[in-house]
Amino acid sequence: MEQLKRLNDRIVSRVNANLSEFEFDTENFVSNSLEYDKMLKFYAFYGITSQHPLYFDFKNSNIAGSYFLGKCHVGRSSIYKSDIRGDELKRKGDAINGVENLPLVEDELISIKDSLLYKTLVHSNSHNPESPEEFGIRNTVSAHYSNIHGSTLEGCFLGPFATVDMMNLHSCIVGNFSYVQAGELFHRKINPGTVWIRNSNFEFKYNFKKEILDSFVGVNETYQPRGIIYDFVKEREQEYEKLFDVMNLKPIETPDSSAVNRYAVVRGNTKIGENVLVSQRAFIDNSIIGHGSNAQENSYIINSSLAGLNVTTHGGKLIYSNIGLETYIGFNAFLNGKPEASIDIGDGCIVMPHTIINPDVSIEIPENNLIWGYISSKEDLESHIIPLDELAEIRDSLKIGKMAFTGNGSVFIDVFQKRIKQVLLANGALFANGENCGHAQDGQNISYNIIQPYTTGTLQGLYPSIRIKP
Amino acid sequence: MEQLKRLNDRIVSRVNANLSEFEFDTENFVSNSLEYDKMLKFYAFYGITSQHPLYFDFKNSNIAGSYFLGKCHVGRSSIYKSDIRGDELKRKGDAINGVENLPLVEDELISIKDSLLYKTLVHSNSHNPESPEEFGIRNTVSAHYSNIHGSTLEGCFLGPFATVDMMNLHSCIVGNFSYVQAGELFHRKINPGTVWIRNSNFEFKYNFKKEILDSFVGVNETYQPRGIIYDFVKEREQEYEKLFDVMNLKPIETPDSSAVNRYAVVRGNTKIGENVLVSQRAFIDNSIIGHGSNAQENSYIINSSLAGLNVTTHGGKLIYSNIGLETYIGFNAFLNGKPEASIDIGDGCIVMPHTIINPDVSIEIPENNLIWGYISSKEDLESHIIPLDELAEIRDSLKIGKMAFTGNGSVFIDVFQKRIKQVLLANGALFANGENCGHAQDGQNISYNIIQPYTTGTLQGLYPSIRIKP
Structure with missing residues (x-):
């Protein structure tokens, strides 16, 4: 040594x-x-x-x-x-x-x-x-x-x-x-x-x-x-150790267009849609992973559902959360829903990286919003949310709660959305008729x-x- | 491809x-x-x-x-x-x-x-x-x-x-x-x-x-x-495949001075003595492996016992066989005993490489003999055995059944016995008080x-x- x-x-x-x-x-x-x-x-x-x-x-x-x-x-x-x-x-x-x-x-x-x-x-x-x-x-x-x-x-x-x-x-x-x-x-x-x-x-x-x-x-x-x-x-660390003990695991059942890495934990009553990518060291328990969604490395999706075309980036954690179509979950976001206090996020939202939602009662976020920071209640939510079309209007600066934004809001949203599209494409979420092959199809x-x-x-x-x- | x-x-x-x-x-x-x-x-x-x-x-x-x-x-x-x-x-x-x-x-x-x-x-x-x-x-x-x-x-x-x-x-x-x-x-x-x-x-x-x-x-x-x-x-091929499926196997219980390779099959009521080496792809089932014995690669020991200091060389196969002290089993020897027709070999014998014993009734071979060739009955045995001390006397030639020997019998035996001793030493069979370390002690x-x-x-x-x- x-x-x-x-x-x-x-x-x-x-x-x-x-x-x-x-x-x-x-x-x-x-x-x-x-x-x-x-x-x-x-x-x-x-x-x-x-x-x-x-x-x-x-x-x-x-x-x-x-x-x-x-x-x-x-x-x-x-x-x-x-x-x-x-x-x-x-x-x-x-x-x-x-x-x-x-x-x-x-x-x-x-x-x-x-x-x-x-x-x-x-x-x-x-x-x-x-x-x-x-x-x-x-x-x-x-x-x-x-x-x-x-x-x-x-x-x-x-x-x-x-x-x-x-x-x-x-x-x-x-x-x-x-x-x-x-x-x-x-x-x-x-x-x-x-x-x-x-x-x-x-x-x-x-x-x-x-x-x-x-x-x-x-x-x-x-x-x-x-x-x-x-x-x-x-x-949850030791759940992974089991995967490392076995040379060849029986593959998780998935559609042909999807890939679940053999070093991912998948358990409970989980359903994997088409064009889905579950990366190594992702953790999925009792959840629905809708078509074209991905669960990146170190993400956790537990008792949750992804409606489809969702990017769950590295370290994103969803517990008792229902995520709408094309909604993006940023790095290390921690959506800590509970059986009695679920988190519902509408379509087309952007959950900023390192967002923490830790509610005592159910929280519902309407479609096409940007959220960030720390949200533990409906009151918190008010100072941590902005509709995307409102943000798109900003040209100089904006302050909401502890968040400060300066510059062009529409460029900001545009950069995000382009990146999300690019990640979906790279991951094979848009695969159809043999075209737009990505990690989900190649990674097998x-x-x-x-x-x-x-x-x-x-x-x-x-x-x-x-x-x-x- | x-x-x-x-x-x-x-x-x-x-x-x-x-x-x-x-x-x-x-x-x-x-x-x-x-x-x-x-x-x-x-x-x-x-x-x-x-x-x-x-x-x-x-x-x-x-x-x-x-x-x-x-x-x-x-x-x-x-x-x-x-x-x-x-x-x-x-x-x-x-x-x-x-x-x-x-x-x-x-x-x-x-x-x-x-x-x-x-x-x-x-x-x-x-x-x-x-x-x-x-x-x-x-x-x-x-x-x-x-x-x-x-x-x-x-x-x-x-x-x-x-x-x-x-x-x-x-x-x-x-x-x-x-x-x-x-x-x-x-x-x-x-x-x-x-x-x-x-x-x-x-x-x-x-x-x-x-x-x-x-x-x-x-x-x-x-x-x-x-x-x-x-x-x-x-x-027996698929028994090995199981070993390859698992990364870390729980080691077989053995004395500290012995080594069972993790790619060996060991099952049934098997006992492993001191200074024993069981090599990769050896197959041991319901057998006693006496002190200082080894089971080399591709050897099979099934419902058998090794008294001690036995070399079971590559490809040697023992079924319902009881092998005496310091008896040597040559390469690919196939001792195909049955429950009603066991094979008992005395101490200090040499079983020549590629010997086949396939008896219908129990066969007993006295100590200090050399055996070879094909033995399916007590009659066969007579033309496939010679006491070591008789062979040691030979100086020009000897013919027994289909076996022909020419040259110096005592040198022949000496070469074999030196080699057996060398193999035992290399394998750690003679390990004691921290000396004569061999594969059994090093291979862990x-x-x-x-x-x-x-x-x-x-x-x-x-x-x-x-x-x-x-």
């Missing part, structure tokens, strides 16, 4: 060097988080398909629990339970979004060096025009269930349940349960519970009240997560290779160096 | 080119043997331990079902269900047996090229002084359950249940159920059912009668195996990595190229 411990110490030093101005010591977090027994016990795996260029290169690392797809390099890193989904990596000749004249000269590669990703998801649709062939994460520590969504990172610390979305961060700290989608950031500290979206046309900002944040995703003095959302996830023919570390000796806990090519 | 089929065609052409003088067409065998569905479905795996130098390199091959340990290279080959056990590969600085002044300049590597190994075992203790750093198999096809036991092969065909033992073969055909341990052979055809051991001091030869061979391990016109031994193995800390092929596309059935180093 000596060498694995030395590896982790080295990562801590490098991240601390990047964050020295904040006097933030990641050692405190790291030494209290790592479960060495599980890092030895859990296996990692990678997918082989004919649809993705194949290149895996793992060196001097512990990659326990991780799932790799697409081209990935991991060096001198500890990666524990991370999904690293490279199925949206760009290919040679592709243009990066918004930069038409700079086609990639080779296939894009996820490259993770000197980093510690802890129960983290890395999604591969990166947006850094400076390095289109390499989606890089270096000298970075990310905590429990943070989302690295197409974001390059250098010298950063991400708190528990933080999301960084399609951006580039250099020497930044992102607080627990913060959502940031703000282009490029240098040497910034993002306070816990911040929801911040910014581009040249608009800015959206919201901050959770400290006491609410503390009760849902707080951290203690060693930056370990606690609170209702963390407990919710932790309680995959073989998983399983890799484990040395169990004894000086290399204990480290994986051998493995390089895989076609 | 196109490329996998082309690969197999290529192997056939190369082997045929080597065997052209015999007008033997391996195509006939290959096209009737390959189970492409299983080659796609079964996974291969390799072991990571701190006790073996690590280097795996797999290229342009299908390696379904195989188990790899130690340093292995596989290129342009189809390997199906083969065990490839590299735990006795020599290391840099080691001397090859009998060649003192030629230490290895690097670790020995198993290298398999342009070959098809079908349900074959490759054991790594090689004896070719010409290439001590490489244990090579090229341009070779081996059929169901043949044993490649430390033997280098170039341009060969091995029939079903053939064993080649610590030798080197060039452009040879070894018939079904033949056992050969004869140094180096060039351009030879070994008839089916031959048991042949030869060195500079002695020669042992036996041939099974055609009709007996046919009923136990025959082949049809496409060289597919049939007969009692093949049926016996085939009937191993992690298995699982590899699978492309399931679709032009590379369907081929494994990606994988290179693994520490």
Whole structure:
């Protein structure tokens, strides 16, 4: 274990060097988080398909629990339970979004060096025009269930349940349960519970009240997560372990046009519609997943229904919730309905990332609304909702409760809706007559290779160096 | 599948080119043997331990079902269900047996090229002084359950249940159920059912009668195996499949000094003694495995007892048999006892490789005897047995029934007994007070990595190229 411990110490030093101005010591977090027994016990795996260029290169690392797809390099890193989904990596000749004249000269590669990703998801649709062939994460520590969504990172610390979305961060700290989608950031500290979206046309900002944040995703003095959302996830952890014990599971019954990943939990009286994608580590219990919907990695759908064409993004959680047609559930949204207090959301709504709904009585949200922030009652709802057509009229600024918006409302909505459409298309939700094939249709023919570390000796806990090519 | 089929065609052409003088067409065998569905479905795996130098390199091959340990290279080959056990590969600085002044300049590597190994075992203790750093198999096809036991092969065909033992073969055909341990052979055809051991001091030869061979391990016109031994193995095949379905099995209860491989079948009321080694793909049912005994790969021990310090070599099969202390069971021996016709073998006996005992009434073999060939009755026994001390007296020749021996009997016995002692030592049978550690004690800390092929596309059935180093 000596060498694995030395590896982790080295990562801590490098991240601390990047964050020295904040006097933030990641050692405190790291030494209290790592479960060495599980890092030895859990296996990692990678997918082989004919649809993705194949290149895996793992060196001097512990990659326990991780799932790799697409081209990935991991060096001198500890990666524990991370999904690293490279199925949206760009290919040679592709243009990066918004930069038409700079086609990639080779296939894009996820490259993770000197980093510690802890129960983290890395999604591969990166947006850094400076390095289109390499989606890089270096000298970075990310905590429990943070989302690295197409974001390059250098010298950063991400708190528990933080999301960084399609951006580039250099020497930044992102607080627990913060959502940031703000282009490029240098040497910034993002306070816990911040929801911040910014581009040249608009800015959206919201901050959770400290006491609410503390009760849902707080951290203690060693930056370990606690609170209702963390407990919710932790309680269900062992359901996944069962999936890892069996080599070939009997596939869940689904229409031919749908895919349920074999590393997803599906139980209870669940119905899966056409063109549905249930990703690895999604959790579906006693729910209806309507046509063209998806349940992305780390999403939970329990005693709920999706009417159809719904995107349930990474970490979205629906409990006793009925979601209307084409309604979008943002990252880490926590819709905590109860048998006696269900959540009904109409068609065409946008539930902003990191929205928490925790009602005592049933809550109904009419169609075509945008909602955000913390909603525990009908009164709360009034200051956390705006009809999309009202927002579309805004041209300078708007303040509702703790939410501040500036810029062009109609562009804001347009950007969201385009993105939702693009996700649905990529996931195969619009598949018909052999056209618009997406992940739901492609994801069915995959073989998983399983890799484990040395169990004894000086290399204990480290994986051998493995390089895989076609 | 196109490329996998082309690969197999290529192997056939190369082997045929080597065997052209015999007008033997391996195509006939290959096209009737390959189970492409299983080659796609079964996974291969390799072991990571701190006790073996690590280097795996797999290229342009299908390696379904195989188990790899130690340093292995596989290129342009189809390997199906083969065990490839590299735990006795020599290391840099080691001397090859009998060649003192030629230490290895690097670790020995198993290298398999342009070959098809079908349900074959490759054991790594090689004896070719010409290439001590490489244990090579090229341009070779081996059929169901043949044993490649430390033997280098170039341009060969091995029939079903053939064993080649610590030798080197060039452009040879070894018939079904033949056992050969004869140094180096060039351009030879070994008839089916031959048991042949030869060195500079002695020669042992036996041939099974055609009709007996046919009923136990025959082949049809496409060289597919049939007969009692093949049926016996085939009937138990699916017991192994269950082991492959589960990632982590609850270990079988054994003393601390013993090891039961997680890919062995152990069932019924079985008792495992101290210092016992049960290897992968061994099959133990309702039996007693006495102290210091081992059940090697592909051995079957059913309703039987081993008194202790017994070597049950690769493919040895014991049914309703009681085996005395230090008695040795040679490769592929088939002791087919029945509830009403058990087989009792005394202490210190040597059961020659490829011996078949198939009695109608109980058979008892006194201690310190050598037995061989085909024994179905007490009358048969008389012409298939010699006390070791009588054999030790022989200095020129001896003929008993169909067995012919020439040379020095005492050297013959000595060679056998030294080898048995060496196997017991290597397997940890003599472990005591922390000394004489062997496979039984070392084999407990191993992690298995699982590899699978492309399931679709032009590379369907081929494994990606994988290179693994520490």
